[in-house]
Amino acid sequence: MASLKDLLAQRAALDQQIQETTSRERSDAIAKVRMLMSEYGLTIADLSTKTPKVEKVSKVAAKYRNKSTGESWSGRGLQPKWLKAAIGAGAKLEDFAI
Template sequence: MSSLKELLAQRAALDEQISQTKDRERSDAIAKVKTLMSEYGLTLADLSTRAPRAVKVSKVAPKYRNQATGETWSGRGLQPKWLKAAIAGGAKLTDFAI
């Protein structure tokens, strides 16, 4: 069985090997990319990606208005509580049409 000192020394040696291998592979990758860039005539500007454009959400004009409070509803999605309550109270949807 290995002692703690031996295991720590092995870990230090492995960490050093990992660091050296990482640096070497990174250098190889950079050289490969530079070769491909020169071969195809690419620049750094060619590699940059554009940020995705924000999707504009267009507002829908309101179709119904509560005359008492000024609240509106476009007619899309769930009916608002004020409209449900009014309809339940006997009003018609067309009473609130703009």
């Protein structure tokens, strides 16, 4: 069984190997990227691509309005609760048309 001193020495040696390997692989990666940039004529500006702006979704004009509360609905998607309740109570959809 190894002593604590031996294990700490092994760990120090492994830490050194890890640091050297990381440095070497990083240098290799940088060289590879530079070679590819040269091969394809790329610049640093080409690498910093901006994300395209997302167009704002335009709001759809309201088609139906609850005159007592001012709530409105565009006619798209599920009917709002206030409209369902009113229709359930006997009102017609056309009664709320703007």
